[in-house]
Amino acid sequence: MKSNAPCVLLWFRRDLRLCDNKAVSLALKHHLPVIPLYIWDDLSEGECAQLWLHEALTDLKLQLGKIKSHLVVERGNPEEVFQELISKLNIKAVFWNKSYDAGSYEEEDRIKKLLRKLGIDVFSLDSCLLSNPDSVMNKKGEPYKVFTPYYKALRSTLKVFEDLPDFDCSVPLNWPESESIDDLDLVEPWGKDVISNWNATREGAEDALNRFIENALIRYAEDRDFPAIQGTSRLSPYLHIGQLGPREVYNAIQKSSLEDEIKEVFIRQLIWREFAYYILHHFPQLPICSLDNDFERYPWSEDRKMLLAWRKGQTGYPLVDAAMRQLWKTGWMHNRLRMLVGSFLVKDLIQDWRHGYRWFMNTLLDADIACNGFGWQWVAGCGCDASPYFRVFNPYRQSMTFDPSGDFIRKYVPELKALPDKWIHCPSEAPTQVLKDANIILGETYPHILVPHQQARDQALNGYYMIKGKRENGNRSKTQ
Numbered sequence: 001m002k003s004n005a006p007c008v009l010l011w012f013r014r015d016l017r018l019c020d021n022k023a024v025s026l027a028l029k030h031h032l033p034v035i036p037l038y039i040w041d042d043l044s045e046g047e048c049a050q051l052w053l054h055e056a057l058t059d060l061k062l063q064l065g066k067i068k069s070h071l072v073v074e075r076g077n078p079e080e081v082f083q084e085l086i087s088k089l090n091i092k093a094v095f096w097n098k099s100y101d102a103g104s105y106e107e108e109d110r111i112k113k114l115l116r117k118l119g120i121d122v123f124s125l126d127s128c129l130l131s132n133p134d135s136v137m138n139k140k141g142e143p144y145k146v147f148t149p150y151y152k153a154l155r156s157t158l159k160v161f162e163d164l165p166d167f168d169c170s171v172p173l174n175w176p177e178s179e180s181i182d183d184l185d186l187v188e189p190w191g192k193d194v195i196s197n198w199n200a201t202r203e204g205a206e207d208a209l210n211r212f213i214e215n216a217l218i219r220y221a222e223d224r225d226f227p228a229i230q231g232t233s234r235l236s237p238y239l240h241i242g243q244l245g246p247r248e249v250y251n252a253i254q255k256s257s258l259e260d261e262i263k264e265v266f267i268r269q270l271i272w273r274e275f276a277y278y279i280l281h282h283f284p285q286l287p288i289c290s291l292d293n294d295f296e297r298y299p300w301s302e303d304r305k306m307l308l309a310w311r312k313g314q315t316g317y318p319l320v321d322a323a324m325r326q327l328w329k330t331g332w333m334h335n336r337l338r339m340l341v342g343s344f345l346v347k348d349l350i351q352d353w354r355h356g357y358r359w360f361m362n363t364l365l366d367a368d369i370a371c372n373g374f375g376w377q378w379v380a381g382c383g384c385d386a387s388p389y390f391r392v393f394n395p396y397r398q399s400m401t402f403d404p405s406g407d408f409i410r411k412y413v414p415e416l417k418a419l420p421d422k423w424i425h426c427p428s429e430a431p432t433q434v435l436k437d438a439n440i441i442l443g444e445t446y447p448h449i450l451v452p453h454q455q456a457r458d459q460a461l462n463g464y465y466m467i468k469g470k471r472e473n474g475n476r477s478k479t480q
Contacts, residue, residue, distance in 0.1 A: 003089050007033045007172050011096035012071075014368075015127055015242035016056045017202060018063055018167035022127040023095040025164040030093055033172040036064055036071050037085075039078045040184050046361040048194065048331045049240070049368075054186035055200035056241045061181065063202060069171050073179040079110055086118060088176055093121035097128055097242075100277050101369050102284035130158065130246050130274050133281035143282040145384040150278065151271050160254050161247045194331045198237065198365070205238035209249060213256050221265045227323070227334040228407040233266070236366035237332070239273070246270060276374035279384050286383070287357065287373040294467045295382035301350040306450055310345050311359055313413070316428055316442075316449035319399035320344050322412035329412070331365035336402055342379035343393035348456040350463065353380035381464070389464045392457045399425040415445050 010027045016038075018024060027034050038057060045053050061071040074081045085091065094115055098108065112122045126132050136154050137143060144150035187195075198204065212233040216223065223231025238244040250270060253263050280286045290296055309315055313324035323337035333341070338360075345356045357376045361367045377383025381391070403409055406424035410417040416424055418438035423430035427440060428449045435442065442448050 003172075003174060005033070005172060005174070006090045006092045007035055008093040008095065009085065009089075009091055010034050010036045011094060012036060012038045012060070013096060013099055013242075014240065015097045015245070016060045017205075017243050017245065018060075020127070020161075020164050020245040020248040021097070021167075022125040022164065023097045023123070024167045026123055026125065027093075027095045028165060028167070028169050031170075032092060033170045034069070034167075035089070035172060035176070036060075036069060036167075038071060038073050039081050040073065040075045040179075040186075041077060042075075046364070046367045047188070048191070048363050048365050050186040051188075051191040051195045051331070052198070052200045052237055052241055052365045054181060054184070055195060055198075056243055057181050059201040059203075059243075064167070067168060069167070070175050071178070072176055073181055073184070075179050075184060078107060079114060082111055082114060085176060086115075086120070091120050093123065095123045095125070097125050100128070100133065100281050101287075105284075127245060127247075128242060129277055130154070130250060130271070133278045136278070143278065145279075147272065147275050147385045150275055151268060154271055154274065155267075158250065160251050194329070194365070197330045197332075200237070200243075202243050205235075205243040208233070208235055208238060209244060209252055213252060217253070217256065217266060218258055218262060221262070225336045225402050227326075227337055228403055228405075228411070232335065234332070236371075240366040240368050240371075246274065273371060275385075276370040279374055280370040283384070286377065287369050288354070290353075290380070290382035291377060291384055292382040295380070297467050298352075299350075299463050299466070300352040303349070303351075306349045307345075307351055307355055309447070309450055310341070310349060310351070314447045315344070316447045317344065317395040317399075317453075318406075318409045318413055318416055318425060318427065319403055320395050322403075322409045325412040327360075327363050331363065333364070336398075338375060339379055340393050340395065340398050342376060343391075344395055346380045347392045347460040348395070348451055348453060350456070350460060353377065353382070389468070390461060392460060394457075395453060396426050413446075415440065 008027055008030050010023060015021055015023065057071070057073065064071050082094075098104070108124060112124070115122050131154060136150065136157075138149070144153065199207065212235065216231055216233070220231065223229045225231075235244060235249065239246060239249070250267065253266055253270075256263060283291055285291070310320075310324065313321035313328070315321055319337070320341055323333055323341050326337070327333045342353070342356055345351050346353050353376045357372055360372050360376070364372070374383060378385070381389030399409070403425075404421070406416075406419070406421055409424055416427060416438070419427060419430065419440070420434065423434055427435065427446060428442065440446055
């Protein structure tokens with residue numbers, strides 16, 4: 001029998017927080033009992049990100065329980081879930097915050113049509129970004145494709161956002177049935193070690209933000225490129241799942257007592273994240289097609305052994321291997337290293353960037369379509385405002401510059417820890433006696449290099465020049 005008591009649905013998606021949430025704020029204004037809802041459709045997250053989702057949903061349920069509310073968890077196609085709930089509940093309105101990929105838009109449109117046909121009010125809001133992606137356009141009314149003018153245009157409109165009320169409203173007398181979060185099977189046995197490195201709760205999100213502002217923000221510009229230093233915010237998993245909102249991060253940074261120049265370095269990075277979603281919104285092919293169509297003709301290698309060695313951190317390049325092992329062990333990778341391993345996969349191993357995209361989607365706790373797709377196209381040189389295709393990261397130079405003492409390498413590639421600083425970046429070039437003293441046998445305890453960097457770089461550039469219709473020009477090539 002259908003309940004006659006009127007209520008509203010609050011559909012949580014990647015906005016798993018009760019504060020700084022536009023959908024929550026607007027639902028409160030209807031003054032009807034609110035039923036919080038989460039729908040798991042088995043397509044929402046990669047394998048590693050599911051670990052975080054499990055923790056975040058469990059925490060959200062606990063938060064709601066403290067205010068006498070409840071989280072209704074459903075499994076299945078969202079349209080079918082809504083049809084089932086409509087048959088049981090007297091729903092007057094549904095509130096949610098938008099997602100920004102093409103599949104989500106299509107799904108939202110279908111659900112809106114279903115609900116409106118039945119006379120149910122629908123409110124789809126922007127709470128996962130700093131601004132609506134359609135609100136910032138160039139003088140021609142077209143989307144920006146280069147970051148700096150986009151940054152300037154958006155930055156000129158930003159100010160401290162108004163505070164939104166936290167979730168606190170009446171609850172229904174009777175709740176619909178709910179799936180158990182544990183029964184969603186989001187956590188694999190291997191995942192317990194990965195998630196143990198994090199506090200994947202709202203409290204953990206607040207602590208991480210406060211620690212960053214108090215301890216690291218002042219030196220963010222100087223320290224953010226050094227993976228052995230806790231110099232980055234490490235907020236990306238919380239932002240991805242929505243335990244933190246970008247508006248509240250922006251507000252917290254702006255309200256800190258630090259100088260504007262110091263704060264702006266991080267705000268620029270927050271807007272860089274925004275730009276990734278902006279590009280996905282306007283170019284929904286971002287995760288599957290090179291935005292520069294020339295790159296669809298690139299002569300990629302199909303060497304499966306090289307791809308597997310890259311995934312396992314067995315390339316023979318210590319900093320690349322350390323980064324890939326950090327990813328496997330912790331579900332996260334330092335941003336400088338994301339650029340390095342991306343360049344190495346695409347421009348040393350000549351592997352299609354989409355292989356890297358898919359691996360990151362499955363192994364990153366913060367994997368999302370926008371930032372992951374944008375990042376891979378940037379490093380491959382085929383996206384909007386991409387790194388120039390002729391820029392090739394030199395793994396030795398990156399290692400010596402950003403892990404000069406080898407501390408990060410020793411942490412994640414312990415078989416090299418006895419090497420002197422001089423040789424830890426390039427054991428393949430170390431004298432035989434140095435390797436012997438460190439108990440290293442190349443090809444046994446640590447692999448030989450997969451490819452010589454200079455040779456691979458030349459092959460990559462030749463491929464780029466071919467698809468661009470340009471002859472190789474040494475003045476155009478650039479290594480970092």
